[in-house]
Amino acid sequence: MTGVMAIFERRDDLLAAIAETNARRVRGATAFAPAFDERVLQAAGATTSPVASWTLAGGIAGASSALAFTVWTIRQWPTLIVSGKPLIAWPPLLIIAFELMILVAAAAAMIAFLAAARRARRGTRGAYDPSLSDARFGLLIPCGPARVAEIGEAMTTCGAVTWRVV
Amino acid sequence: MSDEPQAVRALPVPAAMRRVTRDVLATLEWRIPSWLAYWGAVGLCLFGWSIAALVWAYQIYTGLHITGLRHPVMWGAYITSFVFWIGIAHSGTLISAILFLLRAHWRTTLARAAETMTIVAVMTAGIFPILHLGRAWLFYWLVPYPNERGLWVNFASPLIWDATAVGTYFVVSVLFWFLALIPDFAVVRDHSRGWRRWIFERLALGWTGTAAEWRHFRTAYTLLAALIAVLVVSVHSIVSWDFAVAVVPGWHSTIFAPYFVVGAIFSGLAMLLTLMVPGRFLLEIKDYVTIDHLENVAKLLVAMSMLLTYSYGSEMFFAWYRGDPFERAQWMYRAGGSYAGLFWLTLVCNSVAPLAFLSRRARRNTTALFALSIVINVGMWTERFVIIVASLAHEYDAYSWGAYRPTAFEWTILVGSAAWFLFWFLLLIGHIPAVPMAETKERLLETAPLEGVPA
Numbered sequence: 304m305t306g307v308m309a310i311f312e313r314r315d316d317l318l319a320a321i322a323e324t325n326a327r328r329v330r331g332a333t334a335f336a337p338a339f340d341e342r343v344l345q346a347a348g349a350t351t352s353p354v355a356s357w358t359l360a361g362g363i364a365g366a367s368s369a370l371a372f373t374v375w376t377i378r379q380w381p382t383l384i385v386s387g388k389p390l391i392a393w394p395p396l397l398i399i400a401f402e403l404m405i406l407v408a409a410a411a412a413m414i415a416f417l418a419a420a421r422r423a424r425r426g427t428r429g430a431y432d433p434s435l436s437d438a439r440f441g442l443l444i445p446c447g448p449a450r451v452a453e454i455g456e457a458m459t460t461c462g463a464v465t466w467r468v469v
Numbered sequence: 470m471s472d473e474p475q476a477v478r479a480l481p482v483p484a485a486m487r488r489v490t491r492d493v494l495a496t497l498e499w500r501i502p503s504w505l506a507y508w509g510a511v512g513l514c515l516f517g518w519s520i521a522a523l524v525w526a527y528q529i530y531t532g533l534h535i536t537g538l539r540h541p542v543m544w545g546a547y548i549t550s551f552v553f554w555i556g557i558a559h560s561g562t563l564i565s566a567i568l569f570l571l572r573a574h575w576r577t578t579l580a581r582a583a584e585t586m587t588i589v590a591v592m593t594a595g596i597f598p599i600l601h602l603g604r605a606w607l608f609y610w611l612v613p614y615p616n617e618r619g620l621w622v623n624f625a626s627p628l629i630w631d632a633t634a635v636g637t638y639f640v641v642s643v644l645f646w647f648l649a650l651i652p653d654f655a656v657v658r659d660h661s662r663g664w665r666r667w668i669f670e671r672l673a674l675g676w677t678g679t680a681a682e683w684r685h686f687r688t689a690y691t692l693l694a695a696l697i698a699v700l701v702v703s704v705h706s707i708v709s710w711d712f713a714v715a716v717v718p719g720w721h722s723t724i725f726a727p728y729f730v731v732g733a734i735f736s737g738l739a740m741l742l743t744l745m746v747p748g749r750f751l752l753e754i755k756d757y758v759t760i761d762h763l764e765n766v767a768k769l770l771v772a773m774s775m776l777l778t779y780s781y782g783s784e785m786f787f788a789w790y791r792g793d794p795f796e797r798a799q800w801m802y803r804a805g806g807s808y809a810g811l812f813w814l815t816l817v818c819n820s821v822a823p824l825a826f827l828s829r830r831a832r833r834n835t836t837a838l839f840a841l842s843i844v845i846n847v848g849m850w851t852e853r854f855v856i857i858v859a860s861l862a863h864e865y866d867a868y869s870w871g872a873y874r875p876t877a878f879e880w881t882i883l884v885g886s887a888a889w890f891l892f893w894f895l896l897l898i899g900h901i902p903a904v905p906m907a908e909t910k911e912r913l914l915e916t917a918p919l920e921g922v923p924a
Binding site: 344405417424 | 486622625652658678681682683685687690692693794
């Protein structure tokens with residue numbers, strides 16, 4: 304992929320640059336930030352995440368598999384009734400189900416995050432600048448070789464401290 | 470109080486963010502005399518828990534008779550310490566997860582230490598049930614697998630609930646802690662060379678900080694915070710049910726779950742002060758963990774102390790009101806029997822001493838904060854000791870009454886567990902960013918005004 308990687312000192316310049324790329328109908332730009340910032344995420348169109356759905360699925364899977372597993376283990380010895388208590392007593396099993404629900408939901412959230420973040424980084428190889436984790440912002444704009452100079456100039460106008468071709 | 474750290478309050482945002490990076494990374498570059506103090510403390514702790522490990526080895530060799538455990542008191546200092554350390558783990562979650570969900574931004578700079586404390590406290594707590602087993606190598610019997618008769622573990626047993634809950638709490642706490650560290654690991658990776666870069670490159674898992682990565686990160690972090698917030702309530706409730714489901718006077722009470730949860734948060738907050746009052750000097754983060762942060766913890770301690778006092782009062786009131794002679798006798802025994810000294814010490818430490826924090830002067834005095842945090846920790850250990858031991862020592866029939874006193878071996882292991890806790894805490898917090906950089910920068914961005922940005 305050919306593109307321009309512009310580095311900004313201030314968040315406001317990055318927001319202006321994102322607006323500029325949108326105005327020029329450049330699609331697929333990737334914004335970089337040193338910290339979570341809702342304004343940058345909104346401007347960059349990063350508004351949804353699959354992590355919540357996977358977490359919900361993990362929670363349901365954890366709770367249902369815990370209930371199924373505990374009931375199945377108890378039914379291995381169906382005659383083992385102690386003190387006339389019901390063989391399958393739901394209150395204690397719900398405790399196990401609750402804990403497993405949390406455990407699997409949390410694991411699903413983490414795995415979904417790692418997978419989604421890995422996918423989000425795809426196509427940015429070689430563009431990353433170490434100053435981006437410190438205090439600077441970045442914008443990676445995919446464009447053909449013919450538009451590199453034009454986009455680069457536009458980024459400088461928006462306040463980019465530097466830009467390079469990637 | 471302003472939420473921004475004192476060190477960066479007057480700076481423009483880019484300069485403030487750079488300053489945060491520089492200051493926090495500096496905590497990883499140990500300088501003399503901090504280096505000497507740090508490794509001296511780590512070495513001392515290593516020595517402390519090594520002695521305890523030798524005592525444990527001796528206990529395994531000779532048997533549990535070297536402890537004071539005798540009929541009728543078969544749960545003593547080990548189970549007390551298990552409950553105590555699980556309790557310590559709870560304030561990490563309060564500071565990190567619950568206060569995050571409540572948007573209490575002052576928690577930001579304390580969050581890393583609190584989360585690290587949680588993980589290390591659970592690691593410490595997990596040792597005690599294994600110590601208490603005697604035959605420690607059989608701990609895997611708690612794992613649900615069938616024995617040679619095809620019989621599985623009893624899922625209706627509170628001990629299995631405990632193992633499940635504590636195991637879940639440890640795993641989810643580690644995930645939560647590690648997730649928050651990923652962006653900070655990337656900062657260390659980008660500002661280091663050699664072996665450190667090699668390690669942090671792997672720990673950062675390729676983090677680059679794209680907008681989509683931040684979206685996934687925040688969604689996962691918020692969800693984990695919500696999950697861990699309900700988990701923390703369930704874990705100490707389940708620990709309390711180890712006792713409450715048994716028909717033992719002094720244990721069999723419906724108030725136990727909230728009572729234990731409040732006590733856990735109370736003791737955890739006190740431990741956070743114990744660690745951070747000296748720790749902010751040792752780690753050189755006193756511009757980030759300021760007296761304002763410590764004062765807020767002290768305010769929470771007063772609130773928790775009052776809730777705990779209310780729980781004590783309710784327990785005493787219902788022991789009298791419900792008219793059960795055994796319950797009443799148990800309370801009379803606690804207040805005037807073999808463990809009366811510890812009972813009254815508990816009340817002084819947990820209900821009276823924390824009231825000093827009603828005074829602003831006490832809340833802003835680091836010596837008072839540190840001293841009272843120790844007093845509260847002592848009080849919380851004795852509280853659990855009285856609940857567990859006094860109840861077992863004085864059950865229904867006079868012929869089965871007895872007393873328990875921990876032996877020197879048990880005291881050594883208890884002190885060793887504190888050394889184990891401090892050892893891992895120091896080792897971890899000294900090698901990771903001690904203040905959450907990404908979150909501190911987020912706060913700086915959040916409070917910065919926008920300048921002429923097109924809508």
